[in-house]
Amino acid sequence: MKKYSLAIVLVLFVFCVPLVFTEIANSYKEPFNILDNPLPSLVLTVFSLVLITLAWVLVMALKKVELLQNEKDGVTPEVASSSFMTWWRQLMQKWTKSKSMEQESEIVLDHNYDGIRELDNTLPPWWVYMFYASILFAIVYLVRFEVFDGDTPEMEYKKAVAEARASLEKYKETATDLIDASTVTLLTDEKDLKRGKAVFNLNCAACHLADGGGSIGPNLTDEYWILGGGIKNVYTTISEGGRDGKGMISWKNTLKPQDMAKVASYVLSLQGTTPATAKKAEGDLWKEE
Structure with missing residues (x-):
């Protein structure tokens, strides 16, 4: 077993x-x-x-x-003289230089303490070679980090962090699910605006009307904005919600980031249009810098 x-x-x-x-x-x-x-x-x-x-x-x-x-x-x-075990024993003997119990009398020292004798064993070659290898490693280490100023663990960590941050920023540029107010951009593609219109009609038209003229919510077709205009401000308003107590709810737990970006772009595409019943302007006049 x-x-x-x-x-x-x-x-x-x-x-x-x-x-x-x-x-x-x-x-x-x-x-x-x-x-x-x-x-x-x-x-x-x-x-x-x-x-x-x-x-x-x-x-x-x-x-x-x-x-x-x-x-x-x-x-x-029958034991073959050239068997694997014979070769293995010879190899182990070469690397350990050990003496058998029958040969211990050849290396016993004169030290004697209450019948305890000491053997003059030689250092095993494998141990000696590892000792030399450690010395060689120490020399290489000294030259690498002290003579040629190699990167210390702290420097390697900082470089790795910098590379990771750069990779993350590059990933954020193409990852639609990681869109936020700082990275959102105005979308003008017809397909994106069509998707934004569909999401708007499903979730926003009840308060802003389908043409953006405003009902419970403000008019989205004029140049006046309560919480600021522009793609970043509009995206933030959709994501975080309006004014406390009397503004619209936050949609970040309902809509995906890319859908909020498309809705914000569609809302801005309504600027300058003429709704059927336009609500009176609210907020401050917004001008893009």
Whole structure:
């Protein structure tokens, strides 16, 4: 059962590694730039080492199971001198320089404290190489950030924020759902005005009449405006509503931003027209700057 459990864990790990690494790499603009973004490369290296270790553990486990089964059955298997396990042992010996228990007498020191002896083990080559690699990394880091004035994390953050804001502003220029009073523009396309007229007749004509002459609401065809004329002011009035207590309601929770922009443009297209029953002018005379 343990054999199958280990195999299942290994298979899941193999499938999860690409997904995790892809997610991490996608969060960086240049994921394989080791100087600026060392994390993806570090994660890939660690995952690779873990994968190799798991594979080795699996091979050792299967080999152990096989040996136990042969011992139980009384079978003495022939060991090939050039087998994978022999190569692996030689590799591990080369990278660890470890001594077997039978060879410990060769490296035992004279130190003796209550029968406790000390072994003069050499540093494992893998540890020595990692130590040298850390020194090399420190030198590269020093040159990168102290000599050539590389971007600090704070500078990288500010640049990333500036790029994000620029991308957001560019997106807002084309995203109709993000129209607001500061970005709305006057629409003159016949299709947009036709849509604005339909929305106006459905929601606004009850108070302003279909021709904009005004009833409960003010006349929309003259040059006088209570809350200011122009596309931005008209859009704001539609979105936020009129005067407190006696103005029209806010439509921002009912109409989409693009529809409010089209209604505002249609309302301004009524300027200068002659309604059937024009209501008396209200507000102040508006002139575009």
